[in-house]
Amino acid sequence: xxxxQRNSSTLSRNKPKALLAFVVIxxxxxxxxxxAAKLLIVSAPLARADAxxxxxxxxxxxxxxxxxxxxxxxxxxxxxxxxNDNQQAGWASDEQRNIPYRELAARSLRRQGVPEAAIETxxxxxxxxxxxSLLLRNYAExxxxxxxxxxxxxxxxxxxxWTLRQTFSHSPITxxxxxxxPGQQAPSPATxxxxxxxxxxxxxxxxxxxxxxxxxxxS
Numbered sequence: 001x002x003x004x005q006r007n008s009s010t011l012s013r014n015k016p017k018a019l020l021a022f023v024v025i026x027x028x029x030x031x032x033x034x035x036a037a038k039l040l041i042v043s044a045p046l047a048r049a050d051a052x053x054x055x056x057x058x059x060x061x062x063x064x065x066x067x068x069x070x071x072x073x074x075x076x077x078x079x080x081x082x083x084n085d086n087q088q089a090g091w092a093s094d095e096q097r098n099i100p101y102r103e104l105a106a107r108s109l110r111r112q113g114v115p116e117a118a119i120e121t122x123x124x125x126x127x128x129x130x131x132x133s134l135l136l137r138n139y140a141e142x143x144x145x146x147x148x149x150x151x152x153x154x155x156x157x158x159x160x161x162w163t164l165r166q167t168f169s170h171s172p173i174t175x176x177x178x179x180x181x182p183g184q185q186a187p188s189p190a191t192x193x194x195x196x197x198x199x200x201x202x203x204x205x206x207x208x209x210x211x212x213x214x215x216x217x218x219s
Contacts, residue, residue, distance in 0.1 A: 030193075037182075037189035037202050040155045046176020049149035052077040053136060054105060055160060056085035056126060060153050061105040063184040068151045069112035071178065077149055079118045080109060081139070083132050086125035129160055130216050133167040140173050147174040154182040155201045159209050166218045 054061070054068045068080050082105050088098035102121050109119050122139060126132040140148055152160045157179035164175045182188050185197075192198030 030190075033193050033202075034190050036206070037155065037192050037198075040158045040202065040205050041179050041182070041189070042158045042161055042177070043179050044161055044175065044177040046147060046149050046174065047076070049077045049147040049174075049176055050079075050140075050145040051148055052080045053148050053150045054080060054082050054109075055129070055132060055150060055152040055156070056083045056087075056101065056105075057153060057156065058085060058087045058101050059089070060156075060185055061101050061108060063153060063180045063186070064151050065105050065108040066112065066184070067178060067180045069109055069114050071149065071151065072109075072114050072118065079120060080114060081136075081148075082106060082109075082119065082121040083135065084121060084123060084125050085127075085132075129156075129163050130167070130212065133160075133163050136164075137167050137171060137173070141171065145173060147176065149176040149178060151178045151180065154179045154186050155205050159205060159212055162209070163212060163216065166216055169218045 052068050052071055054064045057064060071077065072080055082102055084100070084102045087101050089101055089104055090098065092099050106116075106119050106121060110116060122135060124135055126135055136148060136150075139145075150160065150164060157177060161175075161177045164177070168175050180186075182192075186192075186201060187195040187198040192202050
């Protein structure tokens with residue numbers, strides 16, 4: 001009986017310590033997750049450019065075109081370039097077809113006041129950020145452009161900027177980058193782990209960054 005009482009007393013004393021340890025560990029993990037997400041978000045300021053580029057990203061076109069339209073209205077560039085990831089949205093019953101995301105992006109820009117004459121879609125399909133950056137370099141060189149201001153989503157921004165700098169490393173073309181602030185289509189850095197979309201974005205970006213740095217580093 002006395003042994004049981006002592007054992008129960010020991011357990012009672014250990015409960016607050018265990019709870020404190022759990023809280024500390026949870027807090028540390030939350031800080032690590034928060035910092036990991038924030039580390040993915042970068043920018044490369046550019047006051048003005050020859051063109052704004054909206055990087056393809058399927059459904060992410062909503063937040064990207066919104067930011068691109070804002071930059072256009074601020075006079076940061078005279079035209080907006082859309083790339084083509086060859087992906088289609090869901091079935092549109094009123095049009096009886098799956099509308100390509102590049103079309104939806106162009107419509108979004110027009111709805112936000114960007115003139116159709118200022119929107120150009122590059123028709124070549126791209127299969128990823130690296131292909132997209134190569135296409136942009138070839139286009140910019142063919143059009144004799146001196147600068148591009150690229151718009152992409154927050155958690156894609158570090159890999160996108162690194163890839164663009166690799167691709168344009170031997171080019172005189174200046175690259176700027178605007179990351180759409182999280183909170184629109186991407187969850188906040190502080191709470192991304194509470195959302196399925198956050199798990200699809202943050203951990204996968206680190207895997208992709210490692211692959212890109214191994215596969216695409218310029219000499």
